[in-house]
Amino acid sequence: MNIIAIFKGLATTFGYMFRRKATIDYPFVKRAHASRFHGLHELRRYEDGMERCIGCELCQIACPANAITVIGAENTPEDRHSPGERYAFRYEIDELRCIFCGMCEEACPTDAITLTPRFEMANYTRNSLIYDKSKLLVPAEYGVGEAPHERPGGLPADLGEVARIKSTMEPERGYLATWRGIDILTSEGKTYMPTPAGGELVREPEKLKGGE
Amino acid sequence: MAVFVILAVALIASAVGVISAKNPVHSVVALLTNFAALAVLYLTLSGEFLAMIQMIVYSGAILILFVFVIALLGAGTSVGDLGPNRLAKVMTPAVIVGALALVVLGYALLHAQNPSGGGMLGAATILPGSQSQIAAVTIMPGADGAFGSIADFGRALFTTYLLPFELTAFVLLIAVIGVVVLAGGGAPERRKAAIREPIAKPKRRMEPTR
Amino acid sequence: MIEALPLWLLVAIKSLVLLIIVITLFAYTMLAERKVLAYMQLRVGPNKVGPWGLLQPAADALKMIFKEDLTPSSADPLIYRLAPFIAVFTALLAYAVIPFSQGEHGPWSIANVNAGILFVFAITSMGVYGISLAGWASGSKYPLLGSVRATAQMISYELAMTMSVIGVILQASTTSLSGIVEAQSRMWFIVPQFLGFLIYIITAVAETNRVPFDLVEAESELVAGFHTEYSGLRFGLFFIAEYINMITVSCLATLLFLGGWSGPGSSGHPLLGLLYFVIKVFAFLFFYIWLRGTLPRLRYDRLMAFGWKVLLPLATLNLLVTAIVVALWY
Numbered sequence: 145m146n147i148i149a150i151f152k153g154l155a156t157t158f159g160y161m162f163r164r165k166a167t168i169d170y171p172f173v174k175r176a177h178a179s180r181f182h183g184l185h186e187l188r189r190y191e192d193g194m195e196r197c198i199g200c201e202l203c204q205i206a207c208p209a210n211a212i213t214v215i216g217a218e219n220t221p222e223d224r225h226s227p228g229e230r231y232a233f234r235y236e237i238d239e240l241r242c243i244f245c246g247m248c249e250e251a252c253p254t255d256a257i258t259l260t261p262r263f264e265m266a267n268y269t270r271n272s273l274i275y276d277k278s279k280l281l282v283p284a285e286y287g288v289g290e291a292p293h294e295r296p297g298g299l300p301a302d303l304g305e306v307a308r309i310k311s312t313m314e315p316e317r318g319y320l321a322t323w324r325g326i327d328i329l330t331s332e333g334k335t336y337m338p339t340p341a342g343g344e345l346v347r348e349p350e351k352l353k354g355g356e
Numbered sequence: 357m358a359v360f361v362i363l364a365v366a367l368i369a370s371a372v373g374v375i376s377a378k379n380p381v382h383s384v385v386a387l388l389t390n391f392a393a394l395a396v397l398y399l400t401l402s403g404e405f406l407a408m409i410q411m412i413v414y415s416g417a418i419l420i421l422f423v424f425v426i427a428l429l430g431a432g433t434s435v436g437d438l439g440p441n442r443l444a445k446v447m448t449p450a451v452i453v454g455a456l457a458l459v460v461l462g463y464a465l466l467h468a469q470n471p472s473g474g475g476m477l478g479a480a481t482i483l484p485g486s487q488s489q490i491a492a493v494t495i496m497p498g499a500d501g502a503f504g505s506i507a508d509f510g511r512a513l514f515t516t517y518l519l520p521f522e523l524t525a526f527v528l529l530i531a532v533i534g535v536v537v538l539a540g541g542g543a544p545e546r547r548k549a550a551i552r553e554p555i556a557k558p559k560r561r562m563e564p565t566r
Numbered sequence: 567m568i569e570a571l572p573l574w575l576l577v578a579i580k581s582l583v584l585l586i587i588v589i590t591l592f593a594y595t596m597l598a599e600r601k602v603l604a605y606m607q608l609r610v611g612p613n614k615v616g617p618w619g620l621l622q623p624a625a626d627a628l629k630m631i632f633k634e635d636l637t638p639s640s641a642d643p644l645i646y647r648l649a650p651f652i653a654v655f656t657a658l659l660a661y662a663v664i665p666f667s668q669g670e671h672g673p674w675s676i677a678n679v680n681a682g683i684l685f686v687f688a689i690t691s692m693g694v695y696g697i698s699l700a701g702w703a704s705g706s707k708y709p710l711l712g713s714v715r716a717t718a719q720m721i722s723y724e725l726a727m728t729m730s731v732i733g734v735i736l737q738a739s740t741t742s743l744s745g746i747v748e749a750q751s752r753m754w755f756i757v758p759q760f761l762g763f764l765i766y767i768i769t770a771v772a773e774t775n776r777v778p779f780d781l782v783e784a785e786s787e788l789v790a791g792f793h794t795e796y797s798g799l800r801f802g803l804f805f806i807a808e809y810i811n812m813i814t815v816s817c818l819a820t821l822l823f824l825g826g827w828s829g830p831g832s833s834g835h836p837l838l839g840l841l842y843f844v845i846k847v848f849a850f851l852f853f854y855i856w857l858r859g860t861l862p863r864l865r866y867d868r869l870m871a872f873g874w875k876v877l878l879p880l881a882t883l884n885l886l887v888t889a890i891v892v893a894l895w896y
């Protein structure tokens with residue numbers, strides 16, 4: 145038994161007590177994460193308020209977790225939801241099954257289903273985590289976000305660009321998150337990174353874009 | 357008196373519990389109660405030291421070994437599983453030995469009135485402030501001479517009862533040697549091989565990455 | 567006014583006050599442990615319930631109370647229920663004789679008995695029953711292994727612990743705890759009994775089943791050791807017992823080796839003495855937590871070898887030397 149080593153260890157732990165702590169006081173202080181973060185889904189609209197989703201069910205087929213259920217229906221001139229022939233009559237995602245892989249987003253031909261960086265959706269019942277259209281569809285007044293001008297899958301640098309613009313939130317200002325029903329805007333354009341020394345590395349979010 | 361009656365009832369009840377419990381661990385718990393009640397009985401006789409030693413030695417060391425062995429050997433087996441009931445065969449000798457013990461005990465109790473007789477209650481008759489200064493321990497103020505004090509106890513043990521004390525120690529020593537002989541058998545190399553370090557020590561010391 | 571009270575009432579009031587103090591102390595030792603460990607690991611620890619997390623113990627207690635109390639079907643129902651109570655009962659009983667300061671009419675304790683130190687050892691040696699019976703009564707293998715380990719470990723280390731303390735008793739030539747403190751008025755026993763002190767500290771950690779000797783509940787091997795099957799308040803009782811035992815051995819270490827309540831200017835000022843006592847006890851408690859934050863768990867055979875082949879011979883040697891010195895020079 146190496147007694148010196150024991151004392152060395154004791155000295156180390158004692159010294160660490162006075163170091164800067166790595167903890168981020170989470171619900172009150174939030175780290176901005178990568179702008180390509182895969183979080184909660186949303187269903188987008190066109191500028192004129194039309195739903196992008198055409199009820200093609202490609203996302204349902206692409207989903208590896210079988211989390212999506214789409215039931216399409218025909219648009220009629222009186223009851224038009226999307227510019228195409230069909231629209232999603234019902235659209236449900238079981239967020240408990242979802243693995244947030246983003247396959248649905250890649251499969252969608254009209255960029256309707258999109259993953260936002262929001263991730264705080266804890267709730268008390270399973271049913272409340274099956275998100276239907278009323279929760280997924282972005283209300284018209286919230287805007288449409290920028291349409292991606294290129295499909296993902298190209299160069300890694302492009303991926304970053306596509307991801308940056310795909311959210312309706314503003315990545316430069318961190319992300320919108322909810323806590324106990326209150327929307328909290330955090331990070332003030334800074335990225336918090338814990339380092340082994342307990343310090344933090346502050347980077348401007350612009351440097352994150354374009355493939356990190 | 358009321359305390360004595362309660363303690364006596366607890367003692368007898370727990371003693372019956374020890375031999376009547378089906379499950380050995382229940383017996384142990386009953387025995388623990390018994391020891392505790394006995395310790396309190398000593399306390400009422402102002403045998404502070406004796407009570408504490410009773411708890412430390414019997415309940416704290418010996419009885420816990422019972423629990424250890426029972427837990428290790430599996431207490432799931434009940435009495436019936438271990439083969440035919442042999443109680444009937446040993447009943448007669450047991451009764452005879454028990455009766456004999458009772459007679460001896462009664463005789464000793466009756467003849468213990470004489471303080472110098474050194475009967476079974478002799479320990480209670482030690483005169484306070486005996487002359488021997490053999491104990492290196494200086495006596496605690498206020499405790500010297502008090503009945504059941506540690507100093508008196510130690511003095512009696514090392515003077516009046518030196519021979520029985522040493523004999524008992526000797527008997528225990530024999531038991532210890534016996535255990536070592538029985539359990540520690542086998543060639544030394546073989547034992548060594550059995551307990552050698554299973555993991556080879558790394559040649560270089562790993563430095564923590566900084 | 568105090569003299570007018572009947573003795574039983576006085577004792578009852580004293581016990582109640584002490585009980586409340588000890589339980590509060592337990593709660594905040596637990597919080598302090600979480601905080602200190604967190605700080606050593608570059609975290610901040612509980613900080614949400616109340617200012618700086620100070621109400622965390624209350625929240626934990628509520629949580630324990632409202633959790634479901636499970637009894638496994640393979641358990642022995644009677645002993646399974648009894649074991650946590652044995653653990654807490656024995657843990658609390660030790661405080662009947664521990665003095666905290668010296669007043670005008672004698673030491674501040676519930677009872678000032680001559681065989682005080684023996685009483686504490688007798689009671690703490692009962693504490694192992696709580697653990698070993700709990701493990702056995704749970705009726706599953708991990709608790710059983712934990713309790714078998716506990717029993718072997720406690721017996722082995724209790725021997726060395728008692729041996730190390732007998733040196734102090736010899737030197738103080740009394741077994742009363744307040745007498746031992748008085749005997750240290752010239753010099754704390756940590757100086758002449760330094761070896762005994764070291765042995766006591768090590769064995770005390772082992773006796774309370776704390777890191778690095780927490781083989782009893784080694785979670786990497788035994789899930790949670792002897793209390794794997796326990797839940798709710800019964801688990802909480804084991805928790806209480808563990809921490810109270812920790813405070814007990816810290817109090818004992820203070821009384822036996824660090825001069826108890828003695829310190830500069832403490833004679834005639836019981837409250838100052840109490841303050842010294844508390845500071846010393848807290849220092850020991852911090853040391854325990856510090857150890858937990860630093861050392862990894864021992865391997866079981868090494869634990870046993872250390873106890874029997876290092877600590878016990880050393881304690882015996884210490885006892886022998888002390889006995890000779892006391893016999894020749896005192």
Ligand code: SF4
Pocket residue numbers: 206207208209210211212237241242243244245246247248249
């Ligand atoms: S993110 Fe992946 S798992 Fe989740 S719904 Fe889309 S395809 Fe399915």
Ligand code: SF4
Pocket residue numbers: 196197198199200201202203204214232251252253254255256257
């Ligand atoms: S979200 Fe996209 S892929 Fe899914 S049904 Fe609608 S249009 Fe098709």
